[in-house]
Amino acid sequence: MTDQPSLSFFARLWLALVCFWRIWLDRSFAQAVLPVRQADVAGRLPTGAPVAEPTPAAPPAPPPVVAVPPEREHASALQLLAMLQREGRLIDFLQEDVAAFPDEDVGAAARIVHEGCRKLVRQYLTLEPVLPQSEGDRVQVPAGFDAQRIRLTGNVAGQPPYNGALKHHGWVTTAVTLPSTSPAMDPRVLAPAEVELS
Incomplete structure (x- = not known):
């Protein structure tokens, strides 16, 4: 085998x-x-x-x-979400109703979230475009293409190879270096409550 x-x-x-x-x-x-x-x-x-x-x-x-509790089964995903919260306050941003805020405030908050989340993703994940061409370039999709890596949109007719405009180059993870999850930690706690004592 x-x-x-x-x-x-x-x-x-x-x-x-x-x-x-x-x-x-x-x-x-x-x-x-x-x-x-x-x-x-x-x-x-x-x-x-x-x-x-x-x-x-x-x-x-x-x-x-x-049965394995769902929080243990999905501990890795919950850990990644907790790290995105710690570095970029992603959960706080997503849980906020931004419709009531002016665009300037939303933009300023998004900049902080973007900076922290981008730092974390670059630290633990190696990402590469699925296709190397720039968006808008003409690309050829060969016969036998991987449908998980390339999604066809628009007027899909006939058999490959297809020719079309690249709308998004896609992303693929080539390396993951997330730390292992400790069994002593409760993965459901994405961010602890903070209490400042006086």
Whole structure:
């Protein structure tokens, strides 16, 4: 058996979203996934093992499962959100009703949020454009293109290769260096309350 490549957090998140909707919309896909899930819950599926086609025999009933709390399952995403709050006050900005403020005040606040969040993203994530061309340039989309990396809009007809104007170059993460989450910390606490004593 060959070693399976390890998937980044964002690759796993994308796979979860795709599978979530496919399970809802495709009964045969859901039936194919169920035995794999039951085998995983029963502890019989090692990480990275190849997935076999489901057998017609009914699998044995799995033992009771202790569910992982959602905050532990999504600890990495919550940690990233907490860091964006700490460095750029992102949550404060998003929770504020900015409609009542003048544009100058919103712009000044957005500048502070942008500076802090940009610093954090550059510290922990390496980002590159999906396509190297500038927005507005003409690009060719070849046959067999990756639909996760390139989304076609406008008048999509016929077969690739396609030619069109680049509206957004996209982003792809090439490296993630987020710190590991401590099991002693409650990942639900995105920002502690601050109390100044007098």
